[in-house]
Amino acid sequence: MSKVIERFPAGGAIDVDDLLAALRNTPAGGPLTVGDDRVVEFLVAFARRLLRPAVARRYPELGSLGFFLRRAEINKLLARVADEPGQLRFPRGTVFHVPPANVDTIFVYSWALSALAGNANVVRISSRSAGAADAVLDALNDTLAEADEAVRQTQRMVTYGRDDVVTGALSAAADLRVIWGGDRSVNEIRRHPLAPHARDVTFPDRSSFTVLSSAGWLGADERERDAAALGLYNDSYWFDQAACSSPRTLYWVGDAADTEAARTDLLARLRAVLDGKRPEVDAAMAVEKRVATYGLAVDGTATAIRFDGNELATVELADPADIPRRWLGVGTFPQARVDTLAELAPLVVRRDQTVTHFGFKAEELVDFARTVAGRGVDRIVPIGDALSFAATWDGYDLMREFTRITSIIAR
Amino acid sequence: MTLFTLDQATREARLLPELVELTEHHRANSPEYARLLASLGHHPGRRYERIADLPWLPVRLFKHHVLKSITDDEVFKVLTSSGTTGDVSRIYLDKEAAGLQQKMLSATLSPVIGPRRLPMLLVDTRALFKDRRSFSARGAGVLGLMNFGRDHTFVLDENDRPDLEAVRAFLDKHGDQPFLIFGFTFMTWLYLYELARENKLDLSNGILIHSGGWKKLTDRAVDNDEFRRRFAEETGLRRIHNFYGMVEQIGLTFLEGTDGGGLYCPDFSDIIIRDPRTWEEVPVGTPGVVQVVSTLPRSYPGHLLLTEDQGVVHGVDDGVWPGKRFSILGRLPRAEARGCSDTFAEAA
Numbered sequence: 020m021s022k023v024i025e026r027f028p029a030g031g032a033i034d035v036d037d038l039l040a041a042l043r044n045t046p047a048g049g050p051l052t053v054g055d056d057r058v059v060e061f062l063v064a065f066a067r068r069l070l071r072p073a074v075a076r077r078y079p080e081l082g083s084l085g086f087f088l089r090r091a092e093i094n095k096l097l098a099r100v101a102d103e104p105g106q107l108r109f110p111r112g113t114v115f116h117v118p119p120a121n122v123d124t125i126f127v128y129s130w131a132l133s134a135l136a137g138n139a140n141v142v143r144i145s146s147r148s149a150g151a152a153d154a155v156l157d158a159l160n161d162t163l164a165e166a167d168e169a170v171r172q173t174q175r176m177v178t179y180g181r182d183d184v185v186t187g188a189l190s191a192a193a194d195l196r197v198i199w200g201g202d203r204s205v206n207e208i209r210r211h212p213l214a215p216h217a218r219d220v221t222f223p224d225r226s227s228f229t230v231l232s233s234a235g236w237l238g239a240d241e242r243e244r245d246a247a248a249l250g251l252y253n254d255s256y257w258f259d260q261a262a263c264s265s266p267r268t269l270y271w272v273g274d275a276a277d278t279e280a281a282r283t284d285l286l287a288r289l290r291a292v293l294d295g296k297r298p299e300v301d302a303a304m305a306v307e308k309r310v311a312t313y314g315l316a317v318d319g320t321a322t323a324i325r326f327d328g329n330e331l332a333t334v335e336l337a338d339p340a341d342i343p344r345r346w347l348g349v350g351t352f353p354q355a356r357v358d359t360l361a362e363l364a365p366l367v368v369r370r371d372q373t374v375t376h377f378g379f380k381a382e383e384l385v386d387f388a389r390t391v392a393g394r395g396v397d398r399i400v401p402i403g404d405a406l407s408f409a410a411t412w413d414g415y416d417l418m419r420e421f422t423r424i425t426s427i428i429a430r
Numbered sequence: 431m432t433l434f435t436l437d438q439a440t441r442e443a444r445l446l447p448e449l450v451e452l453t454e455h456h457r458a459n460s461p462e463y464a465r466l467l468a469s470l471g472h473h474p475g476r477r478y479e480r481i482a483d484l485p486w487l488p489v490r491l492f493k494h495h496v497l498k499s500i501t502d503d504e505v506f507k508v509l510t511s512s513g514t515t516g517d518v519s520r521i522y523l524d525k526e527a528a529g530l531q532q533k534m535l536s537a538t539l540s541p542v543i544g545p546r547r548l549p550m551l552l553v554d555t556r557a558l559f560k561d562r563r564s565f566s567a568r569g570a571g572v573l574g575l576m577n578f579g580r581d582h583t584f585v586l587d588e589n590d591r592p593d594l595e596a597v598r599a600f601l602d603k604h605g606d607q608p609f610l611i612f613g614f615t616f617m618t619w620l621y622l623y624e625l626a627r628e629n630k631l632d633l634s635n636g637i638l639i640h641s642g643g644w645k646k647l648t649d650r651a652v653d654n655d656e657f658r659r660r661f662a663e664e665t666g667l668r669r670i671h672n673f674y675g676m677v678e679q680i681g682l683t684f685l686e687g688t689d690g691g692g693l694y695c696p697d698f699s700d701i702i703i704r705d706p707r708t709w710e711e712v713p714v715g716t717p718g719v720v721q722v723v724s725t726l727p728r729s730y731p732g733h734l735l736l737t738e739d740q741g742v743v744h745g746v747d748d749g750v751w752p753g754k755r756f757s758i759l760g761r762l763p764r765a766e767a768r769g770c771s772d773t774f775a776e777a778a
Contacts, residue, residue: 302706302719303763306738310490316469317462317495324469329707 021184026144027159027176035188038175042113042139042192046169051137053108053422054097057167058134062088064165068158078151080124080257080406081158087408088131096135096410100418108422110137112194117208119199120145127155128408129197129417130174136421139173141189146178187211195220195421220420222413225263225372226344229254229402230360230387233273235378236281247377248288250403254375256298257406259349264373264398264405268342268353270363272379278356286333293330293350300349305329308348315343321353340366364390371395372413375402432541433534433696434685434751441753445700446481448725449733453484456731459499463731482702482711486721486734489519489678498522498730511677519678527680527729534681534726535574538696542671542685543578543637549604550579551597551636553613553622555586572612575639579610585621592625601631608635614642615672619652626665634666641673645760654757658690674758678732682724684756692744692755699724701754703743704736706762717742717759738762 022032051058068074069085086092100108114133118126130142144152156176163171179185190196190211198208199222209219229251236244255265269285271278300308308326312334315321320343323335332351336342339355339362347353357363360383374396376384384399397414400407410417436444457464457474467473472485491497494517498505504524511519523531554572576582583600587593600609611633613622618640626633638661644653652660654672661667672686674693684693684701695701702711703718712718720741727733740759749755 301763302740303738305706306488306490306719306736306762307764309736310488310494313466313469313488313491314494316466317491317497319465321469323471 021179021182021188023177023179023185025175026156026178027174028163028171029156029160033177035179035185038141038177039188039192041172042141042175044172046172048167048169051110051139051169051173053100053110053137054135055137055169057169058137059090059093061162061166061170062093062131062135063090065158065162068162069155074154074158078154081151081154083407084124084127084155087128093135096132096418099410099416100136100422105427107425107427109425110139111421111423112138113192114138114140114195114197114421115189115193116140116142116197117200117204118142118144119201120147124151124155125199125408126152126176129199130176132410132417133195133197133421134174136418138195138421140175141193142176143189144176144178146180148178183211193217198222220415220417222263225370225413227264227266227371227373227375227405228268228270228342229266229375229377230270230272230363230379231281231285231376231402232378233271233277233281233356236285237277239378244284245288247402248285248292250375250401251285251289252292252296253403254405255352256296256349259304260351261346261349262406266373266375266405267344267347267351268336268355270339271354271356272358272360272363273356274358275356282354286327286331290327290331293328298330298349300329304348308332308351311345311347312351315347315353339363342366344370360384360387361390363387367391367395369395373398373400373405375400375405377402431537433537433698434541434694434753436697437752438746438754441695441697441700442481445698445723445725446478449481449484449723450478452725452728452733455728456499456733460497460731462495462497463499481700481723484734486736487731489676489735489737490517492519492521492678492730492732493517496520496522497732500524500729504729509677509680521678521680521732522730523680524729527727530726531681532574532577534696534698535683536578538681538683538685539578539639542639542669542688543610544608547578547580548608548610548637549581549583549600550576550610550612551583551585551600551622552576553585553611553618553640555588555590556584557588557590571614571641575612579612585613585625592621594625594629597625597631598629601633605632605635608637611636611638611667613638613640615640615644615657616642616646619647619650619657623661623665626667627660632666633661634668636667637669637671638667639671639673641675643758643760654690676722676737678735679722679724679727680732681726682722684722687750687755689750691749692757694749694751694755695753698726701741701743701756703741703756714743714745719762720758738764 021035023035024032066085066088069081075082102108116126116129118129126142130140133140190213193213194217196213197220198205202223205221205223271282312324312332315334316324320337320341321334322337325333330350334353336353336355339357343353376399388399457467467485470485478484505522506525507523507528509521552572558572583596585592585597658670661670674684675682682699684695686693700723702721704721705712706719717740720737720739722735722737724733739761741756742759743754743756745755
């Protein structure tokens with residue numbers, strides 16, 4: 020007998036087979052539909068709780084989540100999967116989500132979109148969950164009191180230890196499996212077979228970088244530059260610069276003189292942000308950063324390393340193409356200069372996810388994307404928006420992934 | 431003959447030029463090390479007033495990179511460390527370094543164990559050496575020390591159970607003369623101390639050399655003082671020397687003085703405790719991260735290494751031996767190296 024612990028709706032241990040049997044029962048008010056009112060009302064009430072000042076102040080990332088789930092935003096999401104002449108949208112059925120442990124709110128986005136699509140969901144919550152994730156579970160359980168019984172029956176979040184039987188049972192029962200994980204985890208979870216009609220949506224290891232126009236920086240006003248420094252801080256220091264979308268390398272695009280001036284200015288403003296925010300960088304993390312950056316010098320990737328306290332390390336890359344894609348510890352920024360954005364296109368690989376930008380015109384960014392031609396880079400967003408979740412993620416239009424189409428042609 | 435003779439001022443004055451010379455030697459012979467120095471702004475010919483100003487390397491670099499100052503042809507031996515995460519340090523020795531390693535270890539220990547090989551009790555199991563594939567750092571540590579004794583007797587049998595008969599036989603034969611005991615700290619406590627206390631064994635002629643740290647004993651509330659007190663009271667064992675060393679520092683053993691008042695540095699070495707916020711040296715009595723300093727490493731650039739251990743200097747030139755008197759307080763927690771989305775491994 021393989022048990023899981025129910026976190027939402029909060030309960031005790033339950034056998035995985037009993038959990039799956041309950042999911043298969045048709046809810047009293049009829050099966051869930053795409054954009055089902057019972058789910059929409061629940062999500063809107065949940066979002067209101069997240070937007071309460073006490074919650075949003077303590078966990079700013081939950082404020083963003085609450086914003087994402089407001090009624091107006093939900094309507095926009097649903098418009099993407101509205102019925103069309105000759106084409107009806109339905110839920111996929113049962114979706115099994117395996118979220119990451121370190122970015123502790125992503126499971127909510129994954130789940131909420133799938134619920135909105137009308138699916139029954141089982142979300143695996145890390146036993147290491149803490150802080151924001153626990154606040155989310157509390158808010159979900161509090162919201163349940165006013166919710167339709169169908170929500171309680173079809174939406175489940177559970178914790179379990181290393182148990183192949185549970186992972187196997189949940190995988191076999193799924194119509195869609197969503198794996199947010201490193202490459203290794205994706206491969207491990209994939210050992211468990213899906214039903215023939217089912218498939219995976221995977222979010223493997225990714226890395227991200229920033230492009231800044233040197234001339235654009237120097238042409239920006241004080242307010243814009245301060246906002247960009249703060250944006251870079253938020254993009255990088257939340258989640259210890261370990262989120263897939265957190266930028267690592269900073270590419271300056273422009274001539275040497277402009278770049279030198281712009282870079283010095285950005286680093287001074289980032290320093291001011293750090294002096295205000297005082298992020299915690301403990302001794303272990305400080306050593307980690309030394310190991311990572313010194314290693315870049317040893318293997319010839321870096322030509323200069325500078326530490327401005329433990330919170331900020333910059334590394335000059337010997338060659339802009341030699342971009343370090345692995346995690347280097349929080350507040351570690353390799354830097355390089357190129358003459359044009361187009362020079363960066365050849366070094367893009369599939370693993371590259373988000374490009375945050377400052378100081379470019381829209382056409383320049385579109386040209387860059389066309390030059391890259393889909394070989395990598397799924398998002399090009401302003402500096403400061405790296406971590407803002409969107410319904411299109413890693414190149415997937417998630418509302419469409421979470422639904423299926425029945426086409427009707429009447430002669 | 432003893433290697434614990436230099437007061438702090440003499441030691442620093444003697445070591446500084448040697449360390450500067452070593453830094454230049456490694457710069458000239460290891461392109462990797464030369465690149466690192468250049469990246470950090472330590473250019474040739476820079477003057478250093480104090481040992482603490484010289485550039486140090488985080489010890490974990492040896493786990494991810496080949497760092498050596500000898501040619502491939504000159505490599506005589508490669509030492510590897512244990513690693514809980516699967517990473518191991520690789521330390522490259524030429525013939526000279528390999529010889530020096532054993533010689534300096536011997537010279538360091540001679541003031542406490544004397545010039546002759548003594549009968550030796552090993553608080554470990556012979557099974558440690560049975561399977562070559564699983565030959566561990568623990569095995570290597572035991573093997574390295576075995577050279578200092580004779581008539582080796584293991585305290586544990588092949589199933590890791592205390593072997594009372596073997597220990598009794600050893601003590602019957604050798605217990606009335608000085609004999610050597612070696613073991614990892616926690617094993618010495620869990621197996622030898624318990625066994626000796628329950629069976630009223632007389633260890634009063636023993637000389638115990640032990641290492642490995644106190645982490646596994648903290649839940650038993652056993653620290654160095656308690657360890658020494660209880661061994662003395664219950665078994666008569668009073669000559670106890672803790673030591674501290676690492677594979678990345680060949681031939682260097684920081685040894686506890688006769689009174690248990692702290693660890694000391696052999697004359698060719700020193701220790702610097704750094705503040706993990708500023709990386710400056712901290713005053714006596716302030717805990718920090720341990721940097722080890724040694725003039726022995728010539729075949730690899732390991733003469734100035736930042737460890738991942740925390741320690742504290744209790745005093746300078748105020749103990750049974752001259753120089754810094756210090757303790758190791760435990761390991762730094764390891765920052766988790768992460769992939770970006772890191773699905774919790776237990777799900778897999």
